[in-house]
Amino acid sequence: AEWWQLKTWKDRVRVTRGQFRLCGTWQWVIHNHQRHHEEQKLSLLFPPPGNGSTLIPGLTELVALGDTVYLRWEMNGHTQEDSLLFSKEGNRLEGTFVNSQGGWGSISGKRTASCTLK
Numbered sequence: 001a002e003w004w005q006l007k008t009w010k011d012r013v014r015v016t017r018g019q020f021r022l023c024g025t026w027q028w029v030i031h032n033h034q035r036h037h038e039e040q041k042l043s044l045l046f047p048p049p050g051n052g053s054t055l056i057p058g059l060t061e062l063v064a065l066g067d068t069v070y071l072r073w074e075m076n077g078h079t080q081e082d083s084l085l086f087s088k089e090g091n092r093l094e095g096t097f098v099n100s101q102g103g104w105g106s107i108s109g110k111r112t113a114s115c116t117l118k
Contacts, residue, residue: 018064019049021090023115028093034103048115069093082107 023046030040044056061072071082084095084107093109 014065015063016049018066018069019046019062020115021086022046022062022064022069023048024111025113026093026109027112028107028109030097030107031105032103033105034101043112044109046115069095084109 026044026046028042028044030042032038032040046056046062058073058075059071060074061070063070067086069082069084069086071084073080073082078100080097080099080103082095082097084093086092087094091111093107095107096105097107098104
């Protein structure tokens with residue numbers, strides 16, 4: 001166990017840095033090409049890494065390394081995968097999504113509040 005801790009420390013540091021970059025409140029616009037170009041707006045709060053609270057409901061995987069972010073959502077037997085890139089000094093996210101219902105489209109996000117550490 002101790003050997004594994006030493007071997008994987010760089011990966012854990014990268015993941016933590018990525019989660020700190022994503023931490024905060026984001027305003028997202030999701031444009032679904034499947035449903036007559038429907039747009040959905042929502043606000044998401046990503047907690048700081050190591051926070052004891054549960055992540056956003058339905059979010060089952062979060063990988064943020066460098067400028068790339070991968071999110072996997074699972075709800076009611078359906079999945080969605082988001083692939084995003086940071087831009088504008090980390091205050092914007094741009095990318096795409098695809099889901100198990102055949103939906104696909106673009107996502108744009110804008111940071112509306114910084115991370116609050118407790």
